Amino acid sequence: MLLLYSMKRKKHSLYWQCQLVGWTAASLYWSFSGMLSGGFNFSLALVHLVSDVILYIGITHLYRLFVLRNQWQQLALKPLLKRLFPAIIVLAAAYTVVTLTKIYLIRFYLVPGFSQDVYDFINANTLGVAMAGVRLMSIWMLAYHGYHYALREMRLIQENGQLQLALKDAQLQNLSAQLNPHFLFNALNTIKSMVIGQPASARRGIDLLSEILRTSLYEDEHQETTIHAELALTLDYLELEQLRMEDRLQYEVVMDDGLRELSIPRLSLITMVENAVKHGIALNKQGGHLIISGILQENGYGITVSHPGKLGAGNGIGLKNLKERLEILYKNKAVFSISEQQGIVTASLFIPL
Structure with a gap:
């Protein structure tokens, strides 16, 4: 100041x-x-x-x-x-x-x-x-x-230089999350266990893992993508995690049809979901139900990711990176917040049209 x-x-x-x-x-x-x-x-x-x-x-x-x-x-x-x-x-x-x-x-x-x-x-x-x-x-x-x-x-x-650095950092953080030894070993062990008894599921796991890594490594450097593309990447991540966590991870998507072709910062939704899985559902022995919702409003749209958990369980640095990119991209007009109410943690993102 x-x-x-x-x-x-x-x-x-x-x-x-x-x-x-x-x-x-x-x-x-x-x-x-x-x-x-x-x-x-x-x-x-x-x-x-x-x-x-x-x-x-x-x-x-x-x-x-x-x-x-x-x-x-x-x-x-x-x-x-x-x-x-x-x-x-x-x-x-x-x-x-x-x-x-x-x-x-x-x-x-x-x-x-x-x-x-x-x-x-x-x-x-x-x-x-x-x-x-x-x-x-x-x-x-x-x-x-x-x-x-x-x-x-x-x-x-x-600002463009800052955005490029922030995006690179987001890509590295996302890739780091996917290549985290614990995550990677669990994913590979899950795929390995299905090779003989469930070859179709094993092939699907390999496809999901390769798609996530390909998007993290080789996607172009545009700052924004469509909600449809970002959601597809996020669902790949959730499906791969579900192969490992099985019934402990359940998820659903409730999104207005008019949202899918609108723009959203790249790797923003998957960052919110990865934080919810890592710091919420994965820490709960019973797992949990994750809900991704999107609502089209008069002056913008809101994306929320809700899951059972505690707010003090930890927030990844990916969320900090996301906040910095939102400030630069939307001149403080976009809003990100995370809160807990009655055992449900909700990460909310509002993007102005």
């Missing part, structure tokens, strides 16, 4: 430094141009400098507040550009009005003998000031939005 606050302060400080330096440099350039053209007055130049910095920072800062309020920073490039062209015209118009008013008032009150009619002054200077306004506001908006667009791209690259 302290680091985030420090970063925000540094970002705001950089913004104000750029505003101050940028408009001061622009005003000094205008003063230098006036000095070369003759008739330079240092006092008037100082007044113009101070008023330029205050007024133009005010105009552009009001625009910044408008951008932040309407979340233009989150827009893609094409819709952003559609908004920038009208915004340039509005800012240039504001610049023109403010600049003409400022110059006229300064000359009227501070320049001896100034008597030009206000309408004549406006007619003589509006076009030049307006063109300068379009040019200056275009440069300012290009710098402002270009900077934030570059920051967003760098943040996306960083």
Whole structure:
């Protein structure tokens, strides 16, 4: 929290430094141009400098507040550009009005003998000031939005890198769970015991084990998959565990039909189920009944895995990895929780649409 606050302060400080330096440099350039053209007055130049910095920072800062309020920073490039062209015209118009008013008032009150009619002054200077306004506001908006667009791209690259690492970690954790010597030896011994008496079941066990290992090792690196594909992998895992645990492991799936083609983070459901089997049902001598349910809601969908057990029995690090991936993928809009009520442990996952 302290680091985030420090970063925000540094970002705001950089913004104000750029505003101050940028408009001061622009005003000094205008003063230098006036000095070369003759008739330079240092006092008037100082007044113009101070008023330029205050007024133009005010105009552009009001625009910044408008951008932040309407979340233009989150827009893609094409819709952003559609908004920038009208915004340039509005800012240039504001610049023109403010600049003409400022110059006229300064000359009227501070320049001896100034008597030009206000309408004549406006007619003589509006076009030049307006063109300068379009040019200056275009440069300012290009710098402002270009900077934030570059920051967003760098943040996306960083987040994608974090997601790739998290997915790799999830794959390793899932593979580790499947290749755990206890699990692997039990699975192979179960298959071995069925080779002679139940050859069909033995072949099925080999198929299940190879499919789980193939998916863990060679599946592509997409962050998401369909619920249908994730459920198929999970059912392979449960069927293989059921060959070993027999009647101690019972399971059922209750899922809305509309869910199956929706996206879900890869290895998320199997992580929840593996945690339920390892830390719940496998620790119970009588085993237990595991229920996978999915409900389509108005703004998303919920997946739950319920089983008998105790919440304090332990949670695998796969769940921690899952939470980290959800935070990155869905910007804290997805919710994962695990709770116990009357001897039933329920892991719940909500994914926004």
